[in-house]
Amino acid sequence: MKLIYSDDHRDHAGAKEMRYDEMIPMSESPERMDMIMEALVNAGHNDVVVPKSFSLEAVYKVHDPAFVSFLERAYPLWEAEFGPGGYATAYTFGMRGMAQAPNQSIHSMLSCYTFDVCVPIVEGTWKAIRSAVDVALTGVDIIQGGEKAVFSLCRPPGHHASGDLAGGYCYLNNAAIAAQAHLDGGARRVAILDIDYHHGNGSQHIFYEREDVFFASLHARPEDEYPFLMGYATEVGKGDGKGYNLNLPMPKGTDFSSYVLALQVALRRIEHYAPDVLVISLGVDTFVDDPVGGFELQSPDYSVIGQMIAQLSLPTHFIMEGGYAMEALGTNVANVISGYCQDG
Amino acid sequence: MKLIYSDDHRDHAGAKEMRYDEMIPMSESPERMDMIMEALVNAGHNDVVVPKSFSLEAVYKVHDPAFVSFLERAYPLWEAEFGPGGYATAYTFGMRGMAQAPNQSIHSMLSCYTFDVCVPIVEGTWKAIRSAVDVALTGVDIIQGGEKAVFSLCRPPGHHASGDLAGGYCYLNNAAIAAQAHLDGGARRVAILDIDYHHGNGSQHIFYEREDVFFASLHARPEDEYPFLMGYATEVGKGDGKGYNLNLPMPKGTDFSSYVLALQVALRRIEHYAPDVLVISLGVDTFVDDPVGGFELQSPDYSVIGQMIAQLSLPTHFIMEGGYAMEALGTNVANVISGYCQDG
Numbered sequence: 001m002k003l004i005y006s007d008d009h010r011d012h013a014g015a016k017e018m019r020y021d022e023m024i025p026m027s028e029s030p031e032r033m034d035m036i037m038e039a040l041v042n043a044g045h046n047d048v049v050v051p052k053s054f055s056l057e058a059v060y061k062v063h064d065p066a067f068v069s070f071l072e073r074a075y076p077l078w079e080a081e082f083g084p085g086g087y088a089t090a091y092t093f094g095m096r097g098m099a100q101a102p103n104q105s106i107h108s109m110l111s112c113y114t115f116d117v118c119v120p121i122v123e124g125t126w127k128a129i130r131s132a133v134d135v136a137l138t139g140v141d142i143i144q145g146g147e148k149a150v151f152s153l154c155r156p157p158g159h160h161a162s163g164d165l166a167g168g169y170c171y172l173n174n175a176a177i178a179a180q181a182h183l184d185g186g187a188r189r190v191a192i193l194d195i196d197y198h199h200g201n202g203s204q205h206i207f208y209e210r211e212d213v214f215f216a217s218l219h220a221r222p223e224d225e226y227p228f229l230m231g232y233a234t235e236v237g238k239g240d241g242k243g244y245n246l247n248l249p250m251p252k253g254t255d256f257s258s259y260v261l262a263l264q265v266a267l268r269r270i271e272h273y274a275p276d277v278l279v280i281s282l283g284v285d286t287f288v289d290d291p292v293g294g295f296e297l298q299s300p301d302y303s304v305i306g307q308m309i310a311q312l313s314l315p316t317h318f319i320m321e322g323g324y325a326m327e328a329l330g331t332n333v334a335n336v337i338s339g340y341c342q343d344g
Numbered sequence: 345m346k347l348i349y350s351d352d353h354r355d356h357a358g359a360k361e362m363r364y365d366e367m368i369p370m371s372e373s374p375e376r377m378d379m380i381m382e383a384l385v386n387a388g389h390n391d392v393v394v395p396k397s398f399s400l401e402a403v404y405k406v407h408d409p410a411f412v413s414f415l416e417r418a419y420p421l422w423e424a425e426f427g428p429g430g431y432a433t434a435y436t437f438g439m440r441g442m443a444q445a446p447n448q449s450i451h452s453m454l455s456c457y458t459f460d461v462c463v464p465i466v467e468g469t470w471k472a473i474r475s476a477v478d479v480a481l482t483g484v485d486i487i488q489g490g491e492k493a494v495f496s497l498c499r500p501p502g503h504h505a506s507g508d509l510a511g512g513y514c515y516l517n518n519a520a521i522a523a524q525a526h527l528d529g530g531a532r533r534v535a536i537l538d539i540d541y542h543h544g545n546g547s548q549h550i551f552y553e554r555e556d557v558f559f560a561s562l563h564a565r566p567e568d569e570y571p572f573l574m575g576y577a578t579e580v581g582k583g584d585g586k587g588y589n590l591n592l593p594m595p596k597g598t599d600f601s602s603y604v605l606a607l608q609v610a611l612r613r614i615e616h617y618a619p620d621v622l623v624i625s626l627g628v629d630t631f632v633d634d635p636v637g638g639f640e641l642q643s644p645d646y647s648v649i650g651q652m653i654a655q656l657s658l659p660t661h662f663i664m665e666g667g668y669a670m671e672a673l674g675t676n677v678a679n680v681i682s683g684y685c686q687d688g
């Protein structure tokens with residue numbers, strides 16, 4: 001399987017995030033990609049492709065251009081006020097009833113366009129965001145070129161970002177941009193299977209009222225876990241999209257014996273939907289030792305996940321999302337890809 | 345002038361707040377009240393009244409009962425999950441498009457009912473919130489009993505809290521609850537003059553579509569200062585409330601020579617509105633050395649502010665909001681009250 005990767009994510013680093021009563025270095029670090037690439041190559045996946053450069057046209061089909069412009073300008077505006085080397089971040093948020101008229105103030109924009117304290121914007125963030133989109137869109141091209149599967153090693157991740165809101169380490173929604181690009185490239189229907197530990201609230205929201213993208217997500221119960229407000233089983237889509245959104249929340253402590261049953265449910269629904277392309281939002285923060293997650297999957301389980309996905313025999317576009325257990329991160333990701341290739 | 349004060353605010357303490365890349369002890373501390381009470385007594389204002397106890401009936405006229413219930417239950421629910429001694433706080437926020445169905449999860453409720461990282465809830469918070477409301481409502485009783493002016497020493501402050509959102513050190517909106525209680529006690533019209541450094545977004549929102557409460561606020565430009573998304577001069581009210589909301593934002597660095605002109609504008613508008621009661625949201629974070637604020641008022645200026653308010657000759661209900669320059673805080677508050685009494 002071709003891997004699409006660029007080093008351009010590397011300078012998206014150095015900011016801190018709030019963990020209760022202290023500020024800690026962000027778990028979502030460049031070293032994550034090093035671990036993943038190393039394990040993939042060690043497992044024999046060494047067909048690494050450099051992404052092509054794309055315009056923002058495909059991005060604007062999913063994201064508000066004013067929001068995209070904010071992401072591009074945020075750091076320079078922040079630096080103009082506070083000097084170099086820091087990171088732009090909001091600490092107050094435009095919730096219901098708070099007029100949200102984006103203006104040219106970086107402070108207002110941060111409060112308008114981000115929904116939590118986990119999307120700091122450093123000098124290198126925009127370059128990384130742009131590159132992650134190129135990595136995703138290059139994958140679309142490769143699938144359209146007839147490859148059966150491809151892996152876009154996007155960083156930063158994307159599945160928490162909606163059309164005009166960044167949050168949870170996510171800025172632009174790489175998986176959603178790819179899904180839309182698959183449609184625009186000729187696919188009639190696309191399914192997104194999100195197996196990150198956290199609910200992909202951004203992806204759900206983007207396609208919530210559409211029937212041409214089926215979104216299925218396995219994740220921790222939002223009563224207990226980020227993003228708390230979305231990801232409930234009752235969220236099944238709306239309007240034309242009714243019936244095309246499937247949430248399978250599971251309690252903390254879930255191990256593979258339960259997880260695999262939910263995965264089967266999702267795969268059966270995807271099979272029934274019969275998409276032309278399957279996009280996998282691949283997070284491995286479901287791993288037992290993940291510092292962020294609370295599930296109990298073991299490394300060999302990820303091979304089974306890859307095999308089960310392969311059994312659908314669909315053109316499959318893997319897109320990297322979360323996973324923070326540094327020692328096992330690479331192995332877990334490589335196991336998914338090897339499992340897929342083994343059965344494919 | 346009678347001062348209404350209770351020690352019940354004291355255990356609302358010990359939490360931290362995010363200041364860029366570190367977590368620091370909250371600026372909004374019990375010691376603020378000690379400074380204020382000491383300076384008031386030293387200035388001869390020693391008619392201190394203990395608040396009466398009120399039911400939540402008056403609160404429910406301004407705040408969603410489910411939100412009030414959240415504030416009461418938040419700490420016990422948090423403690424049940426994380427153990428004693430901490431504080432409940434959100435780090436992700438239910439912005440547009442994120443379904444906000446409050447459920448019994450403390451995490452979901454925090455993300456649904458708070459709009460920033462500056463409203464931690466410790467074990468003593470609910471007692472303090474309740475007491476601040478009693479302090480405000482006792483002031484209403486005293487004004488209705490015929491006193492010309494009264495000072496409710498509320499803590500925590502309230503003006504950032506709207507009907508169902510807490511934020512910016514504010515949980516329930518003491519000034520809004522008092523304004524509504526004045527109306528319910530017979531006043532036909534009430535004006536709120538908010539002279540805190542920050543825009544009173546909660547008070548504005550609560551009365552934005554009503555003509556029986558005129559809200560006027562002098563504050564730092566929201567382009568530059570918290571709460572960033574509200575407080576613009578273009579916000580003039582809506583529906584029946586159109587024309588009954590007056591924002592007078594000023595740039596950082598504003599000193600009294602400019603401030604006093606804006607104050608005159610607000611007072612003239614209030615005079616024209618001819619309310620039966622004037623509620624003052626009294627913040628003194630406009631002081632030159634305030635660690636949170638960026639205006640340049642001097643301590644003697646607060647006497648002038650008190651005198652100018654007194655010249656309206658209206659029944660006046662002072663309600664404490666912000667102010668964080670510990671050395672001058674008491675003096676500045678006492679100067680407002682002394683200035684008012686001197687001219688009254």
Ligand SMILES: [Zn+2]
Binds near residue numbers: 323
């Ligand atoms: Zn995740």
Ligand SMILES: [Zn+2]
Binds near residue numbers: 627
């Ligand atoms: Zn203030």
